[in-house]
Each structure stands twice: as C-alpha cells, then as structure tokens.
Amino acid sequence: MYALVDCNNFYVSCERVFQPRFVGVPGVVLSNNDGCLISRSDEAKALGLKMGEPFHKVRPFLEQHGVWVRSSNYALYGDMSRRVVEVLSLFTPEVEVYSIDEAFLNLAGLRYAAPDLVQYATEIQRTVAQHVGIPTCVGVAPSKTLAKLANRLARKLPETQPRVWVLDTEAKQQDALRRMPIEDVWGIGRRYALKLRDNGIGTAAELAAMPEPWVRRHMGGVVGVRLWRELHGHSCLSFDPQECDEEGQLVSIGASKRSLTHSRSFGKPLCEHRLLREAVATFVARAAEKLRQQGSAAHVLTVLLGTDKYAPTAGPSTHTTVVTLASASDDTSELTQAALHGLQELARPGVSYHKAGVVLSGLEPATQRQMGLFTKSPELLAQSSKLMAALDTLNARYGRQTVRYAVAADRDPVWQGRSAFRSPRYTTHWPDIWKVN
DNA sequence: TCTGGGGTCCTAGGACCC
DNA sequence: TCTGGGGTCCTAGGACCC
Numbered sequence: 001m002y003a004l005v006d007c008n009n010f011y012v013s014c015e016r017v018f019q020p021r022f023v024g025v026p027g028v029v030l031s032n033n034d035g036c037l038i039s040r041s042d043e044a045k046a047l048g049l050k051m052g053e054p055f056h057k058v059r060p061f062l063e064q065h066g067v068w069v070r071s072s073n074y075a076l077y078g079d080m081s082r083r084v085v086e087v088l089s090l091f092t093p094e095v096e097v098y099s100i101d102e103a104f105l106n107l108a109g110l111r112y113a114a115p116d117l118v119q120y121a122t123e124i125q126r127t128v129a130q131h132v133g134i135p136t137c138v139g140v141a142p143s144k145t146l147a148k149l150a151n152r153l154a155r156k157l158p159e160t161q162p163r164v165w166v167l168d169t170e171a172k173q174q175d176a177l178r179r180m181p182i183e184d185v186w187g188i189g190r191r192y193a194l195k196l197r198d199n200g201i202g203t204a205a206e207l208a209a210m211p212e213p214w215v216r217r218h219m220g221g222v223v224g225v226r227l228w229r230e231l232h233g234h235s236c237l238s239f240d241p242q243e244c245d246e247e248g249q250l251v252s253i254g255a256s257k258r259s260l261t262h263s264r265s266f267g268k269p270l271c272e273h274r275l276l277r278e279a280v281a282t283f284v285a286r287a288a289e290k291l292r293q294q295g296s297a298a299h300v301l302t303v304l305l306g307t308d309k310y311a312p313t314a315g316p317s318t319h320t321t322v323v324t325l326a327s328a329s330d331d332t333s334e335l336t337q338a339a340l341h342g343l344q345e346l347a348r349p350g351v352s353y354h355k356a357g358v359v360l361s362g363l364e365p366a367t368q369r370q371m372g373l374f375t376k377s378p379e380l381l382a383q384s385s386k387l388m389a390a391l392d393t394l395n396a397r398y399g400r401q402t403v404r405y406a407v408a409a410d411r412d413p414v415w416q417g418r419s420a421f422r423s424p425r426y427t428t429h430w431p432d433i434w435k436v437n
Numbered sequence: 438t439c440t441g442g443g444g445t446c447c448t449a450g451g452a453c454c455c
Numbered sequence: 456t457c458t459g460g461g462g463t464c465c466t467a468g469g470a471c472c473c
C-alpha cells in the first residue's frame with residue numbers, strides 16, 4: 001500500500017503560514033519574473049482563475065476582487081517542504097519525495113501498526129498541520145497511480161473534514177475509477193486524453209476495461225501497459241525512498257539527476273553582449289553549484305538564448321549551441337569558459353533576447369571521472385576541487401554570489417527578473433526572521 | 438510595457454560493427 | 456520474387472510530470 005501526501009495549493013499555503021490574514025481570502029502566487037499564476041487558493045479557483053494565466057492579463061480582475069498576490073519565494077517553499085518531509089518520516093522510514101509538494105509513503109514499512117488506514121492517514125494530515133501549518137490531502141491505494149487518483153478524490157472533500165481517501169477494497173477501487181475523468185488520470189496528458197475521448201473512453205474505469213493489447217498498441221507501448229496495470233491495482237512503478245540516518249533524518253534529497261538546467265527570463269530584453277555574458281556566467285555558476293552538490297561532473301554544456309516567444313515571427317524562439325568538454329568537469333571557471341565560447345557563436349548582434357540559460361548533461365560521478373587524453377593532472381584536479389569546495393562553503397554561509405568570477409553579475413543586475421511581490425525569507429534568512437517584542 | 442522553470446522516460450531511426 | 460543477421464550506441468522528438 002502507498003500513501004500519497006499532497007500539499008494542495010502549496011505555495012499559497014506557505015504564504016498563509018506567515019500571513020494569517022490571507023487565510024480564507026482568495027490569493028495567488030506568480031511564476032518567476034511575475035509572469036503567470038502558478039498557485040491559486042481554492043477561493044481564487046472559485047473565481048475562475050486558471051493555472052498558468054498571464055498575470056498582466058488578469059491583474060485588473062485580481063485588484064477588483066481583492067485577491068492577494070505574491071511573487072514566488074523558493075527559499076521559503078523549499079524550506080517548508082523539507083519540514084513537511086521531516087514530519088512524514090516520523091510515520092515511516094520509507095518516504096519518496098516526488099516533488100516540492102508531494103511525497104509517497106510506502107506503508108509496507110510502517111513504524112507503527114495501523115489497523116485502520118483512514119485513521120492513520122488522518123493522523124498524518126493532523127500532524128503535518130500541527131507541526132508545519134500546511135494543509136494536505138492523503139490518498140491511499142495499492143499502486144502509486146491509484147494513490148494519486150485517491151488523492152484527487154480527497155481534494156474534493158470539504159475542508160471541514162479530513163481530506164483523506166482510502167482504496168483498500170476492490171469495490172472502492174472500482175468506484176474511484178468510475179468517478180475519475182480520463183484527463184485527470186496521472187500519466188494521461190492532453191494528447192492521450194483527446195485520443196482516448198475519440199475512442200469513446202471518458203473515465204479511468206473505461207480505460208481499465210480495455211484489453212491490454214489495445215492499450216499497448218495505442219498508448220506508447222510499455223508506458224501505457226504500466227499505467228493500465230497500475231489502474232488494476234498492480235504496482236509497476238519503482239519506489240525510490242530517501243536515505244535516512246539512524247535518527248531518521250534525511251541524508252540526501254533525491255537521486256542524482258541526469259541533466260541540470262538553470263535558465264531565467266530577463267526583467268527586460270537584452271541585446272548588449274556584455275550583459276548577455278554576465279547573465280550566462282551567473283547562470284553557469286548556479287548550475288555548477290547544483291552539479292557539485294550532487295557530486296557530478298558534466299561532459300556537455302548547452303547554452304540557450306530565447307527571443308520573444310510571443311512575437312508573430314516564424315521559427316523557434318529558443319536557440320541553442322552545444323559545447324563538448326574535453327573531459328567532464330565540475331569547475332565553475334572551466335564551465336564558464338565553455339559557456340562564453342558557446343555564447344559567442346550563438347548570439348546575433350542587434351537581436352534582443354528575452355531569456356538565457358545553461359544545460360549541463362552527460363553527467364558522471366565526479367570522483368570516478370574517465371581519464372582522457374586531455375584530462376588534467378591529478379594535482380590540478382585536486383587544486384580545482386579544493387577551490388570549488390571553498391567557494392561553495394563561503395557562498396553557502398554568506399549568501400549566493402558572495403564569492404564569484406568577475407564576469408558574473410553582482411547582486412541585483414539590470415537583467416534580473418521582476419519579483420515585485422515577494423514575501424520575506426522567513427525561515428532561511430536571518431534578517432527576515434520574525435522578532436517577538 | 439507585461440506570458441515560468443526544471444525534469445523524466447520511451448521510441449524510432451541512423452551509424453557503425455562483426 | 457527479392458534484400459544477411461544481429462547487435463550497440465547515440466540522438467531527436469514525443470509525451471508526460473510538477
């Protein structure tokens with residue numbers, strides 16, 4: 001059995017923890033650059049506000065209806081997420097963090113015997129609310145896909161009762177499948193939803209009733225079959241628990257990624273080459289930091305520049321160039337050199353760019369890098385990793401970009417994205433911590 | 438004026454090898 | 456009626472997720 005714990009409207013909930021006057025009042029959180037709506041309170045949803053709606057379009061509407069607005073504050077959300085996971089790991093050692101606002105619990109490894117799953121799930125919800133102040137929905141079922149489905153049903157329950165839904169019998173599973181529109185099934189996106197509707201399949205139950213070979217042929221082969229079997233209650237997706245130490249504290253957050261991206265839209269379009277270099281160098285520094293955090297080195301670096309994607313011109317708005325490194329590296333200066341070289345090739349004079357970014361791929365463990373013809377000597381390698389370790393320690397302690405390469409930006413560069421409504425970093429930034437007089 | 442960012446997995450097809 | 460067969464690796468693109 002799996003439980004899916006989902007922090008419904010998570011970013012909105014985080015803001016509400018520190019602004020109780022926001023509770024019960026419609027509110028939204030904006031994406032980076034204050035671009036569009038990415039989290040909405042239930043009250044905001046009831047007003048008809050849609051996910052991903054451009055902020056500038058709905059701004060008058062928001063003001064008119066007294067909807068509060070916040071820019072996104074990932075320092076706050078990331079820390080609150082960590083606290084939620086800490087509470088969950090009190091219940092079972094097997095917690096898989098699926099995203100910033102969702103986690104699967106493997107109930108096969110319960111810390112305490114749980115005769116009643118409803119009661120157990122309710123207790124999880126109550127404890128998270130008490131310790132962190134974040135509301136959750138809990139779905140329990142024999143497969144992840146069904147747990148997700150149960151979770152969506154729990155969401156529809158009124159706030160006045162525990163938002164918990166348990167599928168522990170065949171009859172309850174059948175009932176849940178019948179209630180679930182096909183487009184709300186985990187793993188069915190826009191394309192498949194349309195295709196399935198065309199074939200007269202409108203609910204999860206109708207998909208489950210199709211013969212397996214049909215699903216294999218029309219839904220991407222093994223991917224579709226896995227989904228179909230999950231709907232029948234057979235667990236087919238892997239469970240990847242976080243590692244904990246003896247005291248139950250999480251040691252590492254998530255498995256190593258296969259690629260790493262850092263990209264941002266600019267606050268205003270940029271065409272000056274010096275500023276583009278500054279932005280790209282700044283993004284490389286962040287990407288390299290993430291790379292070292294997971295102990296990887298990258299073989300391939302991609303620089304990307306984006307022009308106005310809403311301009312009515314033909315052709316793609318994102319342009320990329322790929323740089324292959326002679327040997328995998330996690331050194332900011334090497335990666336910066338490679339990126340600036342790529343940028344030189346990519347950037348067209350006189351063109352204004354709206355965003356830029358860096359992708360690191362071809363990742364391998366930094367400790368067992370393959371020796372190549374151009375690999376640095378062990379001495380140089382040791383020197384570089386000492387330097388990077390010192391850089392990361394200083395920046396972790398005194399704030400990002402405290403120590404940086406000269407080509408990267410100082411604080412508050414001219415191209416920085418808009419963030420006009422950001423709340424304080426209540427839990428991670430000393431000057432922002434609440435004072436009680 | 439103003440429209441986010443960061444991932445995963447799978448398949449098909451081409452290049453290349455013996 | 457006819458093309459050898461079987462394997463690996465890489466990449467581009469599609470589909471999905473939060």
